[in-house]
Amino acid sequence: MLVRFTKMHGLGNDFMVLDLVTQRVKVTPKLVKKLGDRNFGVGFDQLLIVEPPSEPDIDFRYRIFNQDGSEVENCGNGARCFAKFVRDKRLTGKSEVVVQTANGQMTLKIHPDKRVEVNMGAPILAPVDVPFQADQKATTYAIDVPLSQGDQQVELSAISMGNPHGVLIVDSTENAPVETLGPALEAHERFPAKANIGFMQVISRNEVNLRVFERGVGETIACGTGACAAVVAGKLRGVLDMPVTVHLPGGDLEIEWHGEGQPVIMTGPATTVYEGQIFV
Numbered sequence: 001m002l003v004r005f006t007k008m009h010g011l012g013n014d015f016m017v018l019d020l021v022t023q024r025v026k027v028t029p030k031l032v033k034k035l036g037d038r039n040f041g042v043g044f045d046q047l048l049i050v051e052p053p054s055e056p057d058i059d060f061r062y063r064i065f066n067q068d069g070s071e072v073e074n075c076g077n078g079a080r081c082f083a084k085f086v087r088d089k090r091l092t093g094k095s096e097v098v099v100q101t102a103n104g105q106m107t108l109k110i111h112p113d114k115r116v117e118v119n120m121g122a123p124i125l126a127p128v129d130v131p132f133q134a135d136q137k138a139t140t141y142a143i144d145v146p147l148s149q150g151d152q153q154v155e156l157s158a159i160s161m162g163n164p165h166g167v168l169i170v171d172s173t174e175n176a177p178v179e180t181l182g183p184a185l186e187a188h189e190r191f192p193a194k195a196n197i198g199f200m201q202v203i204s205r206n207e208v209n210l211r212v213f214e215r216g217v218g219e220t221i222a223c224g225t226g227a228c229a230a231v232v233a234g235k236l237r238g239v240l241d242m243p244v245t246v247h248l249p250g251g252d253l254e255i256e257w258h259g260e261g262q263p264v265i266m267t268g269p270a271t272t273v274y275e276g277q278i279f280v
Ligand SMILES: N[C@@H](CCC[C@H](N)C(=O)O)C(=O)O
Pocket: 013, 045, 046, 066, 072, 073, 074, 075, 076, 077, 078, 163, 164, 196, 214, 215, 216, 217, 220, 222, 223, 224, 225, 226
């Protein structure tokens, strides 16, 4: 069967977007892995699926698969591309749409300057809901990380933006041990659903550098939910004021969060690369 798709990116975090409002495809982990292969398929960090809503107050259902075939709860950069996609494909005439993810709702708003603002909802801080194994809620947790050269202790904040994140503060993102600590923490036993791991360098109270080792992918050049989790961690740790510019290897995001119970607002670009068709 020939399937239409669009290749997009949000600051270089790249996506294959499938419209399952007007076409039918059985999406399996095996198919996702095949399509996500950068040598034998289309290649992407995440596959984004646009589906009709299951409730009347929602515009679309938004599903996300990592390159390794796992279905996940959220993708921030993908959300901005989702908004551009449904407008460009005339699946909606609205410039503000409400989407349903596996873990909640998000509102996506296209600005006149074409940047997309996403209301990501309130971060989840209770360890059991991240999920993160801890006796009680804290701003940071000290955890032992088994590495081939011996155990290392790190301090991290455990935050869910619908999907689980661990955020570490480092002196410099350039020299951060992303390749070693990233995979070890992603699969750490205290994150039972695994986690995305962010390495944040605080430049000033309104500016940070960030690298993210993404669950199910590896290091990507931008992670939207990772940027939101990092800003939440920085505010909880008393080192950031709002708004915050997050410099990721692929470009900048503007993030705002005003405290517990409040939604995180993320604003940034969404880009279409090309349209394609592939036999599945
Ligand atoms: N690239 C993303 C996050 C995608 C999902 C993540 N890898 C997970 O497994 O939770 C973003 O921009 O937020």
